[in-house]
Amino acid sequence: LVFLLRETLTERDLPHRTSLRSLVAKAWENQFMEMSLEMKGAVGKISLTTDIWDDKSMRAYTGVTAHYIAK
Numbered sequence: 001l002v003f004l005l006r007e008t009l010t011e012r013d014l015p016h017r018t019s020l021r022s023l024v025a026k027a028w029e030n031q032f033m034e035m036s037l038e039m040k041g042a043v044g045k046i047s048l049t050t051d052i053w054d055d056k057s058m059r060a061y062t063g064v065t066a067h068y069i070a071k
Contacts, residue, residue: 042068 015023039046046068054060 038070039066039068041071043071044069 046066049065049067051063051065052060
């Protein structure tokens with residue numbers, strides 16, 4: 001689909017799926033570490049909220065949100 005939208009692209013212009021997976025995993029790890037440090041320095045307590053729902057195929061999903069005041 002991308003090649004149809006931009007005819008000048010070649011397969012070498014797009015990252016391989018394993019490279020993309022590594023990039024996403026590294027970005028997630030960096031973000032996780034950054035958030036962990038920020039939450040460790042939170043003023044007061046950290047509160048959690050949850051939400052559970054399902055889609056039309058009855059696949060269950062759970063969301064967890066942390067609420068805190070950063071320094």
